[in-house]
Amino acid sequence: MSDDPQTRRQIEAIANDHRPLLVLDVDEVVLEFLGPFMRWLQSEGYTFRPLTFALNGNIFDAKGEVASKTEVEALVTRFFDIQHEWQVLADGFPEALEPLADSAQIVLLTAMPHQHFEAREALLTSLSVLYPLVTTEKAKGPAVALLHGGRDAPVAFIDDMAYNLISVAKSLPDATLIHLMAHRQMRELMPPLPQGIVAASDWSSAAEAARKALGL
Numbered sequence: 001m002s003d004d005p006q007t008r009r010q011i012e013a014i015a016n017d018h019r020p021l022l023v024l025d026v027d028e029v030v031l032e033f034l035g036p037f038m039r040w041l042q043s044e045g046y047t048f049r050p051l052t053f054a055l056n057g058n059i060f061d062a063k064g065e066v067a068s069k070t071e072v073e074a075l076v077t078r079f080f081d082i083q084h085e086w087q088v089l090a091d092g093f094p095e096a097l098e099p100l101a102d103s104a105q106i107v108l109l110t111a112m113p114h115q116h117f118e119a120r121e122a123l124l125t126s127l128s129v130l131y132p133l134v135t136t137e138k139a140k141g142p143a144v145a146l147l148h149g150g151r152d153a154p155v156a157f158i159d160d161m162a163y164n165l166i167s168v169a170k171s172l173p174d175a176t177l178i179h180l181m182a183h184r185q186m187r188e189l190m191p192p193l194p195q196g197i198v199a200a201s202d203w204s205s206a207a208e209a210a211r212k213a214l215g216l
């Protein structure tokens with residue numbers, strides 16, 4: 001049961017489905033986030049230097065001062081307001097998913113304030129990504145469990161953040177967890193993934209891992 005009431009309402013509005021379930025994160029999975037965010041920062045006079053696997057500490061203002069945590073949060077919020085002008089589909093998506101689209105239920109689960117739902121949905125629609133979208137401000141695990149609804153069919157989840165994959169493992173121990181991250185330079189800075197997570201280097205290997213996990 002998701003502890004985010006708005007997430008719960010969004011999930012309840014999605015038609016019941018008994019097919020295997022595939023849940024996809026959006027930023028860095030369906031859409032490029034880091035590349036466009038870095039380019040936008042530059043247009044605003046900031047520089048992103050990928051020194052560590054984080055946003056905080058890696059963004060510098062025009063004077064070369066590191067942006068504070070509050071400033072970084074404000075920049076991300078501003079970016080999500082104009083995301084449609086910058087974000088693009090991740091390489092290899094959606095053609096990698098096409099073979100699964102009829103035999104699995106595919107849902108997009110994005111961890112962002114609900115206020116950005118409309119902008120994100122409009123962006124995805126403009127890119128012909130028409131899978132149902134769910135936003136959450138809480139952990140992803142309970143949301144994926146609610147989407148699965150105890151159906152007698154497997155579930156796979158693809159995300160670029162280990163903490164989201166771990167959250168789903170806690171709520172749904174049988175879920176297949178697949179790591180995918182569009183931005184290669186940042187992915188190289190990522191700490192090793194916890195055991196039990198499938199590391200996919202690109203969309204075609206992620207889709208293949210999902211296909212196997214879902215028995216399709």
Ligand SMILES: [Mg+2]
Nearest residue numbers: 025027028160
């Ligand atoms: Mg992401």
